[in-house]
Each structure stands twice: as C-alpha cells, then as structure tokens.
Amino acid sequence: MNDSSTLNWLVDQVMKALEKKVEDRESKPHMIAEAATSYEMLAQSHSGELPSDHSIDEVLPHNIPEPRWAEGMEELLASTPARIxxxxxxxxxxxxxxLALRNAHAAAIDAVFSxxxxxxxxxxNLFTVETHYGDMETFLRRPDKGRRINDEGVxxxxEKCVHRPQVQIVVADGLSANAIESNIRDVYPSLMNALEVYGLSCGTPFFVRGGRVGCMDHIGEILHPEVLVLLxxxxPGLVSSESMSAYMCYRPHAGTVESDRTVISNIHRGGTPPIEAGAHMGTVLYKMLEQQTSGIKLIM
Structure with a gap:
C-alpha cells in the first residue's frame, strides 16, 4: 500500500475515534491514546503496508450516504478515481x-521539486545530460529552457551515444521525478523486450535532467535516430503524482509539430500498467518504422 493510502487509513482511524468520543465521552482518554498509538506505529513503519485486518475500502473517502440513485452513484465511482x-x-x-486532499497536494508538490x-x-545504466533549465524556478517559468540540451550535454x-540508431530511448524527469522513480524499473525492461521481439535495435539510452517534451527534437538533430521515445x-495531479508519459516521434527535428508525436499517457499502477505500456510502445515504434511516420498520420 502506498503512503497516500496509509495516511487515508490513519485519518479514518482518527475520525472513528472522534466519533466514538461523541457517543461515549467517558472513553475519551482511551480513544485519543489509541489514535495516537496508531499514528506513532505508522510513522515509524517504512513498509507502507496497512494492517492485515483493514481492506482498501476502509481507506477511501466517505461517500454520500443513501444517494437517491445508488446504482448510478456506484457506476460513476467505479468509472473514475476523481474525488466525486x-x-x-x-x-x-x-x-x-x-486531509486526504492536502496529502495529495503535498505529494504533487514533492513530485515537481524532487x-x-x-x-x-x-x-x-543511464548517464545524465542537462538542459538549459538552470534551476527549478526557471524550469517552471521558462519551459523553453528545458527544450534544448546544454553544450556539455551535447x-x-x-561521445557516448550510437549515432543514427534505429530506436533512441531517452528518460527525462519532466514535471514529476516521482513518476520516473515509480515506473522506470517496469517500463524500461518491458520496452526493451518488445524491441527484441520486433527485431529492432536500440541506441544508447540516457537521462535528461530538466527536460521538457521538446528536448526530443534537439536530441533528434544531434543523434539522428529513425524513431525516438521519450519517457x-x-x-502531477491530485489523483496521482506518479504518472508518466511516453512521447514517440519518427525522425524528430527542429520544427516538429505536436501532431507529429504519438503519446501513451497516464502510465502508472492506477492507470495504464507500466509493463503493459512498455510492451505497447514496442508495437507503436515498429509501426512507425514500417509506415515511416508518427502522430496523427500513423495508422494503428
């Protein structure tokens, strides 16, 4: 269970303790102590696991009691993780x-600044290059600074990369380092396996710090890959701070328009599963090479 679910469970336990306090004021010292003990136990735990006697239903926010259209409400709740x-x-x-909302907001901020x-x-086995982003304040205010690699990175x-590779893989932090930390171990091996299945060769993967989507165009001008995939x-939003995207483009270059990019978004354990996403990327890249195009012109 992740940290957010753990905190939601803790909040739920505290609220139950307060509700019992209202029902039986004499139990106040016992209930407050119980809630404090639960908090201390969770704060000291590094496993992120909920006690075995608590289900996922107990960590979800309380929903409307006795809605007029219960079936419709259940269907709506099942269709989205949004707070409705x-x-x-x-x-x-x-x-x-x-409290759950504030926790999600804090996680989103941490994802951006970490x-x-x-x-x-x-x-x-990824070496690192940087863009002209400078610092985080500049990176957020000037997206254009994250679209070109600095001279040292070029x-x-x-020096290190294969030139004119068939497939070039690039990883970038973008606006959520947490997304890379949470997904790359699953996405990357799955993508490599898919490339092997399709008989595609890969260049030298590397990491871009302070990267924006447009940096793939500058990289394309330097390495001249046939296709490039940027992870x-x-x-981050208030549902997940771990969401990653894969932008793919056939022969990216300066002046590439957004409609020439193909993207798989919402890659995380609560969205598109990372392993499944990596495998699908292999299929998309194969079709790009086959059709020599990408974006809206690509036929899947």
Missing amino acids: GVWRTGTRPLTSTM EVSPDLLQEM ALMR IGER
Whole structure:
C-alpha cells in the first residue's frame, strides 16, 4: 500500500475515534491514546503496508450516504478515481476528505521539486545530460529552457551515444521525478523486450535532467535516430503524482509539430500498467518504422 493510502487509513482511524468520543465521552482518554498509538506505529513503519485486518475500502473517502440513485452513484465511482460523491459536514467536506486532499497536494508538490535518485540512474545504466533549465524556478517559468540540451550535454551525447540508431530511448524527469522513480524499473525492461521481439535495435539510452517534451527534437538533430521515445514525468495531479508519459516521434527535428508525436499517457499502477505500456510502445515504434511516420498520420 502506498503512503497516500496509509495516511487515508490513519485519518479514518482518527475520525472513528472522534466519533466514538461523541457517543461515549467517558472513553475519551482511551480513544485519543489509541489514535495516537496508531499514528506513532505508522510513522515509524517504512513498509507502507496497512494492517492485515483493514481492506482498501476502509481507506477511501466517505461517500454520500443513501444517494437517491445508488446504482448510478456506484457506476460513476467505479468509472473514475476523481474525488466525486464525497460527503460533507454542514457546508464543508469531511475532515478525512480534506486531509486526504492536502496529502495529495503535498505529494504533487514533492513530485515537481524532487530529483530522480542517482542510484536509480546508475542501476538503469543511464548517464545524465542537462538542459538549459538552470534551476527549478526557471524550469517552471521558462519551459523553453528545458527544450534544448546544454553544450556539455551535447558533447557527452556525441561521445557516448550510437549515432543514427534505429530506436533512441531517452528518460527525462519532466514535471514529476516521482513518476520516473515509480515506473522506470517496469517500463524500461518491458520496452526493451518488445524491441527484441520486433527485431529492432536500440541506441544508447540516457537521462535528461530538466527536460521538457521538446528536448526530443534537439536530441533528434544531434543523434539522428529513425524513431525516438521519450519517457517523461507528467504534471502531477491530485489523483496521482506518479504518472508518466511516453512521447514517440519518427525522425524528430527542429520544427516538429505536436501532431507529429504519438503519446501513451497516464502510465502508472492506477492507470495504464507500466509493463503493459512498455510492451505497447514496442508495437507503436515498429509501426512507425514500417509506415515511416508518427502522430496523427500513423495508422494503428
């Protein structure tokens, strides 16, 4: 279970304790102590696992009690992870709902301002180049700075990378380092397996720090791959801070328009499964090479 679910479970336990306090004021010291103990146990735990006697249903926000159209509400809730149908206290959301929302917002901020672990990059055998992003404030205010690799990075790419590869794989932090940390170990091997199945050769993969989607065009001008796939962290939302996208393009170059890119988005454990996404990328790249195009002109 992830940290968000753990916190939601904790909030639920605290709320239950407060509800019992209202019912039986004499139990107040016992209930508050029980809630505090639960918090301490979770704070000291690094496993992120919920106690075995608690199901996933218990960590979800409280929904509307006795809705007029119960079946419709159930169908709507099953169709989206968005925060809909949550109940209220007076004119305000439930405390548990608000705490869960603040937790998700904090996770989104952390995803933007955190960095991909050097240990992970070493594990995946990815060397690092940087764009002209400078610092995080500039990166957020000036997207154009993340679209071109700096001079040192260009020299490193020319030195280490295979030129004119059939498939070039690039990983970039984008707007969520957390997305790379959470998915790359599953996506990357799956993609490599798919390329092997289709008989496609791969160039030298590497990592771009401070990268935006447009950096694939600059990389295309330097390495001249037939097709390039950019695995990049998506802008985090309040449902997931771990969502990654794969942007693929046939012979990317300066002036490539967005309609020439093919994208697989929402790659995370609650969306498009990472292993499935990696396998599908192999199919898409194969068709790009076969049809010598990408984006809206590509026939899948």
